[in-house]
Amino acid sequence: MTQTPEVAVAMDWGGTWARAAVVDRGGNFQWQSRVANAAGASKDQLLEVAGNLLTEAIEQSGSRWLAGVGVAVAGPVDSETGTLFDPPNLPLLDGVSLKALWEPSLGCPVLVGNDANLAALGEYQFGAGRVSREQPVPPRTLVYMTVSTGIGGGVVDRGQMFLGANGLAVEIGHMSIDNGDSAPACSCGSRGCLESLASGTAIARIAAERVSGEDSRILEQAGGKVEAITSQMVFDAAAQGDGLANAILDGVVFALAVGLTNVLHLYNPDLVVLGGGVTNGLIQLDLLPRIQALMMERAMSKRHRDFRLVPSQLGDAVGLAGAAALVWQESGGPMSVKS
Numbered sequence: 001m002t003q004t005p006e007v008a009v010a011m012d013w014g015g016t017w018a019r020a021a022v023v024d025r026g027g028n029f030q031w032q033s034r035v036a037n038a039a040g041a042s043k044d045q046l047l048e049v050a051g052n053l054l055t056e057a058i059e060q061s062g063s064r065w066l067a068g069v070g071v072a073v074a075g076p077v078d079s080e081t082g083t084l085f086d087p088p089n090l091p092l093l094d095g096v097s098l099k100a101l102w103e104p105s106l107g108c109p110v111l112v113g114n115d116a117n118l119a120a121l122g123e124y125q126f127g128a129g130r131v132s133r134e135q136p137v138p139p140r141t142l143v144y145m146t147v148s149t150g151i152g153g154g155v156v157d158r159g160q161m162f163l164g165a166n167g168l169a170v171e172i173g174h175m176s177i178d179n180g181d182s183a184p185a186c187s188c189g190s191r192g193c194l195e196s197l198a199s200g201t202a203i204a205r206i207a208a209e210r211v212s213g214e215d216s217r218i219l220e221q222a223g224g225k226v227e228a229i230t231s232q233m234v235f236d237a238a239a240q241g242d243g244l245a246n247a248i249l250d251g252v253v254f255a256l257a258v259g260l261t262n263v264l265h266l267y268n269p270d271l272v273v274l275g276g277g278v279t280n281g282l283i284q285l286d287l288l289p290r291i292q293a294l295m296m297e298r299a300m301s302k303r304h305r306d307f308r309l310v311p312s313q314l315g316d317a318v319g320l321a322g323a324a325a326l327v328w329q330e331s332g333g334p335m336s337v338k339s
């Protein structure tokens with residue numbers, strides 16, 4: 001009988017931290033650690049620090065058989081070669097193949113993917129889509145959307161990530177929602193995108209624009225300083241019944257519902273998973289049912305309405321879980337979906 005791999009090493013490499021974990025086939029984290037990307041570090045220094053963290057993770061996996069290393073990075077990734085293109089958080093790594101670089105030195109397969117696509121795969125295998133007694137079959141089509149400083153997402157269809165020709169599919173935050181003359185500018189260069197209307201950054205900006213002259217708890221929370229307003233302050237003020245905060249969040253809920261209705265029509269998901277800090281704020285105020293109700297109202301058919309809207313189960317571990325899920329998928333799938 002051949003030995004089956006016991007653990008995967010996962011890395012989630014963001015703009016501030018490189019995080020790594022040793023993850024078993026059930027998605028359980030056996031060890032985890034992180035290192036900061038040093039400010040002003042050169043490309044070689046960044047790669048060395050992250051590479052050392054992976055070496056440490058592999059050491060921590062001990063004598064257990066390692067299936068491989070999975071790495072999640074923001075931005076487009078060539079899934080064959082593991083090459084990064086214009087990674088927004090790590091611009092120095094443009095054109096670098098982490099696979100070519102690390103496979104020889106680490107001595108195991110290295111798989112690289114876009115963090116939002118991998119987050120969807122992580123939720124599919126180890127989070128909201130996980131097969132359980134309550135959910136005896138996996139979702140056919142899972143859409144994951146993270147609403148935090150920005151808005152991103154991914155789609156897993158029948159167990160496979162939907163990547164697009166150049167790995168750039170499902171830029172869910174940049175679907176156009178508002179095409180009016182006063183639509184706000186978006187970080188992508190366009191106007192009126194979902195991200196410019198409903199991200200944490202957008203909520204803080206809208207509050208700063210509207211709070212002046214108003215007697216609002218938002219400004220109170222910010223110590224009277226418009227520039228200190230955060231999206232969390234808007235959620236806190238709304239929870240205390242502040243009218244302006246609730247009006248701002250009405251707009252956010254509407255924009256998200258319109259965007260997610262587009263998602264229903266594009267992908268026909270049976271499971272929609274929402275993650276990120278803004279989602280946590282919406283959950284605190286019990287606003288997910290309102291988003292779902294608006295989606296139901298706008299969806300074009302009964303079959304498009306046949307979906308569940310649920311919060312992420314993995315929180316900020318979703319990128320690591322997704323990177324591990326990629327390794328398990330490439331090495332024959334996790335135990336839980338073995339036929």
Ligand SMILES: [Zn+2]
Binds near residue numbers: 186193194
């Ligand atoms: Zn945009």
